[in-house]
Structure formats: C-alpha cells, structure tokens
Amino acid sequence: MLDIQKIRADFPILSEKVNGKPLIYFDNGATSQKPQVVIDAEAKYYQEINANIHRGVHTLSQLATDAYEISRVKLQHHINAKFSHEVLFTSGTTHGINLVANGFASILKPGDEILVSSLEHHSNIVPWQMLCEKTGAVLKVIPINEEGELIISEYESLLSEKTKIVTVNHISNALGVINPVKEMIAKAHAVGAAVLIDGAQAVPHLKPDVQDLDCDFYAFSGHKMCGPTGTGILYGKEEWLNKLPPYQGGGEMIKEVTFEKTTYADLPHKFEAGTPNIAGGIVLGTAVDYLNEVGFGNIQLQEKKLLEHATKRLLEIEGLRIYGNAKNKASVVSFNIDGIHPYDIGSIVDKLGIAVRTGHHCAQPIMNFFCIPGTIRASFSFYNTKEEIDAMVEAVKKAKIMLS
Numbered sequence: 001m002l003d004i005q006k007i008r009a010d011f012p013i014l015s016e017k018v019n020g021k022p023l024i025y026f027d028n029g030a031t032s033q034k035p036q037v038v039i040d041a042e043a044k045y046y047q048e049i050n051a052n053i054h055r056g057v058h059t060l061s062q063l064a065t066d067a068y069e070i071s072r073v074k075l076q077h078h079i080n081a082k083f084s085h086e087v088l089f090t091s092g093t094t095h096g097i098n099l100v101a102n103g104f105a106s107i108l109k110p111g112d113e114i115l116v117s118s119l120e121h122h123s124n125i126v127p128w129q130m131l132c133e134k135t136g137a138v139l140k141v142i143p144i145n146e147e148g149e150l151i152i153s154e155y156e157s158l159l160s161e162k163t164k165i166v167t168v169n170h171i172s173n174a175l176g177v178i179n180p181v182k183e184m185i186a187k188a189h190a191v192g193a194a195v196l197i198d199g200a201q202a203v204p205h206l207k208p209d210v211q212d213l214d215c216d217f218y219a220f221s222g223h224k225m226c227g228p229t230g231t232g233i234l235y236g237k238e239e240w241l242n243k244l245p246p247y248q249g250g251g252e253m254i255k256e257v258t259f260e261k262t263t264y265a266d267l268p269h270k271f272e273a274g275t276p277n278i279a280g281g282i283v284l285g286t287a288v289d290y291l292n293e294v295g296f297g298n299i300q301l302q303e304k305k306l307l308e309h310a311t312k313r314l315l316e317i318e319g320l321r322i323y324g325n326a327k328n329k330a331s332v333v334s335f336n337i338d339g340i341h342p343y344d345i346g347s348i349v350d351k352l353g354i355a356v357r358t359g360h361h362c363a364q365p366i367m368n369f370f371c372i373p374g375t376i377r378a379s380f381s382f383y384n385t386k387e388e389i390d391a392m393v394e395a396v397k398k399a400k401i402m403l404s
C-alpha cells in the first residue's frame, strides 16, 4: 500500500495554492507534476557536469556523456528493448511520430494504406496526413463504438496487403480507453504492416514491454511520466531504424562529411542530430527510477481506486454523462453536463483551485463522433486522493447550480 501523504510530500507543487485555494491537480493527462528528486537532478546536472556530449575528450564531457548513455540504458531496461541503440532520445511523442512518418516517405507508394484509429491525438493524425499528401498513400480510420472502444472486427476488415503501417495509441488521452494493442500488432504483422504505438498516455500508468508487444515503434514523452518537458523516447526495432533514412541532418549524426557525399553514423546517433536536451535526457532516467521505486503495481492500485470513486461520485450528479465507458480504462474521466458548456464548468472549478482540462483534448475526431464541442477531463495520478475527488464533485455541483 502506498503512503499517499508521503508520496505527496515528494511533489512540492502539491502544497501550493492556486486562486487562494490548495491546488487540486487533475490535469495529469496534459502533463504530470515533478517530484523533488527530478527537480534536484536537473539543477545538479547544470551545477556539476554540464558539458556537450560525445564530443570532447575532457572530463566533464565524459561525465555528461556517461550520464546520458546510462539514462538511455535505464530506459532500454524500463521498456525491455533488446538493444540500447533501439532507444532514441527525442523531444517528445510528437517528435518521435514525425520521425517515423518522415522516414516512411521513402517507403510508401501511391495507393499504399496507413491505418490510424478514431481515438488518436492530433499528433498521431496530422503527420500521417502530411505523409499521405507527400506520397499518395491513403489514410484509413479504425472506428469506435459508443463506449469509445475500437471495433476490432472493423479493424480486421481494413487490414490488407496494402496496409503498410498501423498507428494507434496504447491509451486514449481523451477518454482513457486502453486499446488491445498486442492483439492489434499481431494482426497487422500478419498482413506485413509495421505498427507504431503512441504510448504517451500509457507510460505514466504502466511499464510497456516492447518485445512482448512486438511493436515496431513505441513513442512517448517524458513530461507525462514525472520527467522534464522537452524529453521523450522513440523505440524502434533495429531493422526498422536501419531501414529508415535520418530525420534531420547535422552534427552527431554523421560518420563522414564531404561536399560530395555524407555517410551517416550508426544507431542511435543517426537519428540524434545536433545537441540534444542533455539535462532532460539524464533526468528522464531519474523520473523512471522514481516511478519504479513507487512501483507500477502500487500506481495501478491507487489509480483504479481513484477512477472507481470518481466515476461513482460524478454519476450522482443529474444530467452528467461520462464519455468512454470501456471495460479497460486508465484513470481518466471525460464528462459533460446536459446543456452546459464544458468551458464554463472548467472556469468555475478553476476558481476553486481545481485544475481540470476542458476542450477537445487535441482529439477533435472523437468529439465529432459524440457530437460535442469538448468535454471536461479529470485525469488522475497516483498522488491524487479520494478527498480531492470529493472536492471536485462538490465544485462541479456548485458550478451546475450557478450555470443552470
């Protein structure tokens, strides 16, 4: 069992006030808060070992390079990648997806098909649309049912030998639905398609095993898993990363440069042009250590309790509808109240110190499916409590009375 008060003490921002009220932070789906160890590690890097990596023979450069590469190996073990050179540092999920989509421009032919799901974040839709424009490939969309679950029989009938890549999130940011990605990957492989999993919402809640999933790519951001902003990981199977061309040209990604011809560096450096977010990459490793110390089993238990409590309490409010009632769901509740705009509720609860997200959550196609402008989304982390949920429910009730 987690000692929640002890955990909360790890996060200095949780004792701050917002609008004169103690902060209740339920916007974890947008970004998580950071524990003191992460904040300290960032400062320690700049105070003690700041230097550019992979470049100098001097001691500091060696120390920074070692710390960066140790973090890469930590992330390799965390996601169970076979090799550390399959683990690329990126600036986040968006960067990772664009890197892959850009690489596929050299592989796709007109008429080839890309499958995305209806549950995707814009950052897992737009890069593929851009790729279609560039190559003449066609984007196909896996539909969802009323519960917000992907319809697997429809997915099966969309798959064919024309399908070159399937891209789907592990957990939906808008609804919290957990997708059956392992099963979907096997079905895609059966027709010879590659699979990218957008793990941005999964990594705060679970430890993905990329070899067990057998995905070809797995992208995620550091900032949603207690790490710094501007950090992320793209996992890619070695054979795919060798096949794809580099995304950006510059320093660090080359073997040899002449004006006639440049040869590229080996993995992972081929995809890591320029000076990266060195401090961020190192500290992402600290964040992963922190989460593993808390333990994903404990995290899941606590978040399941919070989800059940929030669902039950919110449904006490008349006229409140929850979107996404999938059997497999992460600790996200997306809801509306009849006849009230989500923005108005969000603004009132904010005055009471409660941070929820309102709007389309970068997933407009889902909102269109439910014919709504947006939702109020409360996304919980292991450091949240039932008492905070009760306070939110009271605030939403108050807002409902004020607005109706």
Ligand SMILES: *Cc1c(COP(=O)(O)O)cnc(C)c1O
Pocket (backbone or CB within 6 Å): 029, 030, 091, 092, 093, 094, 095, 121, 123, 124, 169, 171, 172, 173, 198, 200, 201, 221
């Ligand atoms: C947040 C999020 C992204 C984008 O992540 P960035 O950190 O903004 O690059 C992509 N997909 C999902 C499912 C997300 O939740």
